[in-house]
Amino acid sequence: xxxxxxxxxxxxYNHHSEEEGKKMRKKIWKVTLILSxxxxxxxxxxxxxxxxxxxxxxxxKVIFIILTVVKAGYIVLSFMHLGDEKKAFKWIILLPYLIFxxxxxxxxxTEGAAVGMKM
Amino acid sequence: xxxxxxxxxxxxxxWDGKGSPFSVGYGKxxxxxxxxxxxxxxxxxxxxxxxxxxxxxxxxxxxxxxxxALPFLQGSYPLAYVALMTFILIISSVTxxxxxxxxxxxxxxxxxxxxxxxxxxxxxxxxSQAWEWSHFIHGTKFGRVELSDGSVATAKGEFGKIQSFxxxxxxxxxxxxxxxxxxxxxxxxxxxxxxxFQHAAAKRNLSGTAGxxxxxxxxxxxxxxxxxxxxGLQLIVKEAGTLHALSSADDETTRIHEEGxxxxxxxxxxxxxxxVYGANLHENEYGPQTYGHFFFFVTGFHGFHVTIGxxxxxxxxxxxxxxxxxxxxxxxxxxxxxxxxxxxxLVWVFVFTFFYLI
Numbered sequence: 001x002x003x004x005x006x007x008x009x010x011x012x013y014n015h016h017s018e019e020e021g022k023k024m025r026k027k028i029w030k031v032t033l034i035l036s037x038x039x040x041x042x043x044x045x046x047x048x049x050x051x052x053x054x055x056x057x058x059x060x061k062v063i064f065i066i067l068t069v070v071k072a073g074y075i076v077l078s079f080m081h082l083g084d085e086k087k088a089f090k091w092i093i094l095l096p097y098l099i100f101x102x103x104x105x106x107x108x109x110t111e112g113a114a115v116g117m118k119m
Numbered sequence: 120x121x122x123x124x125x126x127x128x129x130x131x132x133x134w135d136g137k138g139s140p141f142s143v144g145y146g147k148x149x150x151x152x153x154x155x156x157x158x159x160x161x162x163x164x165x166x167x168x169x170x171x172x173x174x175x176x177x178x179x180x181x182x183x184x185x186x187x188a189l190p191f192l193q194g195s196y197p198l199a200y201v202a203l204m205t206f207i208l209i210i211s212s213v214t215x216x217x218x219x220x221x222x223x224x225x226x227x228x229x230x231x232x233x234x235x236x237x238x239x240x241x242x243x244x245x246x247s248q249a250w251e252w253s254h255f256i257h258g259t260k261f262g263r264v265e266l267s268d269g270s271v272a273t274a275k276g277e278f279g280k281i282q283s284f285x286x287x288x289x290x291x292x293x294x295x296x297x298x299x300x301x302x303x304x305x306x307x308x309x310x311x312x313x314x315x316f317q318h319a320a321a322k323r324n325l326s327g328t329a330g331x332x333x334x335x336x337x338x339x340x341x342x343x344x345x346x347x348x349x350x351g352l353q354l355i356v357k358e359a360g361t362l363h364a365l366s367s368a369d370d371e372t373t374r375i376h377e378e379g380x381x382x383x384x385x386x387x388x389x390x391x392x393x394x395v396y397g398a399n400l401h402e403n404e405y406g407p408q409t410y411g412h413f414f415f416f417v418t419g420f421h422g423f424h425v426t427i428g429x430x431x432x433x434x435x436x437x438x439x440x441x442x443x444x445x446x447x448x449x450x451x452x453x454x455x456x457x458x459x460x461x462x463x464x465l466v467w468v469f470v471f472t473f474f475y476l477i
Contacts, residue, residue, distance in 0.1 A: 011328055015449070016223045024220050032213045036206065039471075043202045046476045051181055052369030061477055068472040079216045079461045081454075089141035089148075096468045097155050108166040112173030 031078045038067050130346075150455045154462045155422075161466050164420070164471055168413045178357045180369050180406035181473040184273070188254055201475045204247045205467065209244040211240025212464040215432075219457045222450025227439065230453060234436040237460065248422050255405075255414065258397025260313065262320075263357070263404035264388035270360025272375065273404065274385055279347030281312040287333070290340030300342060309338050316344065323392030323463055329382050332390070354381045357406060414474065428460050 016024070043066060058088045077083035082090050141148065172179050183197035190200075214236040221229030259275035284300040286293050292306050302311050309315040315336060319325050324335040325344075332344040352373040356366040366373040375381045388394060395404045403411035435456045445449045 015225070018224060021220055021224045025217065028213060028216050028220065032209070035209050039202065039205050039209065042472070042476060043198050046183055046198055050369035052367050054369055057369065064472055064476050068468055071468050075212065075461055075465045075468065079212055079464075080458055081219075085143065086141045089143065092141075093151050093155055097158060097162075100159060103164075104162060104166045106268075108170040109173060112170040113175035115170075 027078065032075050035071055035074060038071055042067055121205045129425065137223065144451055144457050145226070147451065147458070150458050154458060157462065158466075161417075161420075164417050164429070165469060166414075168417065170415065170471060171409050175409075176406060178365050178368075178406075180357075180410055182477075184275070184355070184368070185405050186251070188476060198475060200240075200247070200251065201471060204244060204251070205471050207240055207244050207247065208464050208467050211237050211244065212461055214240060215457045219450070219454050222444070222453045224431070225445070225450070227442070227445050230439050230444075230450060231436070234432060234439055238429060238432045238436055241425055241432065241460075245422060245425050245429065252415075252418075256397050256399065258395075258404050260317075261385070262317070262394045262396040264354075264385055264395075265386050265393040266354075266360060266363065266388055267391075268362035269361035270356050270363040271353040271358040272356045272366075274352060274354055274381075275374075276352040279349045281316055282345040282347065283310065284315075284334060284336070284342035284344060286340060286342050287339035288339075290336060291338035293305055293336070293340045293342075300336075300340075300343075306338075317396050318396050320389050320392065321396060325392070326390045327386075328390070329386040332386070349382065352377060352381045352385060354384060393437040415449075417470060417474070421463070421470055424463050424466065428456075428463050431456050431459060 045060055047080070049057055051057055082093060122296065145153075182201075186201055187195040187197040188200065189196045192219075214233045218230050218233035218237060221233060260278035261276070263271065263273045265271050266411070282301075286296055286298050289296060292308075293300060300312075305311060305315065309318075316334065317326075319334045325332055327333045327344075330348070332346065333341060334344050335341050353371075354363075354366075356363045356373075356375065359365045363375060364373070366375075375384065395402050397404060398411045398414075400411070400415070402408060405411065435452055438444060438452065439450075442453055
């Protein structure tokens with residue numbers, strides 16, 4: 001059977017009215033502002049805090065990673081509209097990825113530390 | 120009923136289950152699946168980078184020390200350029216999502232406008248990346264030196280301008296003892312004074328000490344280097360040797376300052392040819408060789424994705440101009456292109472954090 005993507009019935013939520021559009025644009029600009037401010041904050045912190053063994057650097061490193069995940073969340077859920085999709089679809093995309101990536105991070109850090117100790 | 124279309128779907132075009140799973144189109148669903156796999160690829164690269172960095176013994180290059188240049192300007196502007204690149208990519212992501220939104224309202228003019236802006240933003244980003252690569256490859260004026268005790272250090276400070284070479288022993292291209300070679304009369308082969316100086320340093324054709332360097336040019340000409348003194352030359356020790364300990368980024372007193380003899384040490388290394396300028400696939404001045412490999416590979420792979428995204432966006436833009444999607448009754452293709460484009464932005468957010476900030 002031919003599978004085509006140029007048929008409107010496939011994408012049921014593909015249209016919205018002028019009014020809904022206004023609301024969405026407002027949200028888009030809000031997310032833009034958040035992403036820009038977070039990036040600016042990161043750059044300023046990067047300049048103030050120098051890498052080293054100090055507590056402040058370790059704290060800022062964790063903050064950088066959290067802020068990166070926050071930015072990623074805004075991009076995926078808002079710009080890519082994954083937050084507006086059906087719940088099952090959202091988790092089918094997110095869950096397998098998160099499981100694999102957390103596993104990989106765990107392996108990378110554990111093994112990296114072990115290799116580092118040997119060198 | 121979740122997972123099923125609420126209105127009738129033409130049986131000739133439905134999925135095999137006769138419905139549209141998750142109420143998304145086939146193409147959009149497949150784009151998402153592709154993006155998950157591509158995100159795993161990038162995730163693998165970045166985790167491999169983290170692994171290598173975590174297991175590395177010496178001192179890893181630091182973002183704000185490595186990336187502190189701006190086009191057309193002298194001096195140090197840490198992170199300014201990458202922050203600008205990040206901002207450009209975020210803005211082009213915004214124009215993309217505005218194009219998608221306009222498509223949902225069947226606003227053809229709006230889609231045209233925002234798609235064009237997105238393509239332009241992408242081109243500016245790739246252009247910026249090209250400049251950054253070029254700067255990374257050509258390197259700084261000082262380069263990285265290996266000191267006499269075996270330690271390796273990068274140099275910071277203001278490089279004193281090279282005014283001229285004063286001919287001591289004429290060669291094939293330059294005659295006249297005592298005459299000056301400047302940027303105006305230097306041969307094409309030598310390029311300019313700075314280029315000739317770095318080339319000679321790397322080829323062990325420099326000798327002497329800070330104020331009195333002698334250079335041997337391509338053609339065998341020997342000349343005295345007339346160079347202004349460097350200002351505030353500091354050596355940041357990246358690999359410890361027998362005499363110098365590793366410098367720590369958060370404590371500038373661990374660097375070798377002028378009072379500690381940085382000038383003599385630097386020019387001693389230079390006259391021995393123990394210097395690396397810029398980066399290539401065999402060596403780089405910023406740090407361990409794997410760092411160079413990861414930089415080229417990960418930012419290159421991302422730049423490749425951006426380039427593909429620009430091409431896709433141009434194709435979509437042309438179809439919008441032709442009215443293909445308007446006739447079709449929906450702009451889902453803009454949405455699919457948009458998903459890919461946002462993904463490119465998403466990857467950059469992570470590259471920015473792990474390559475430049477941390």
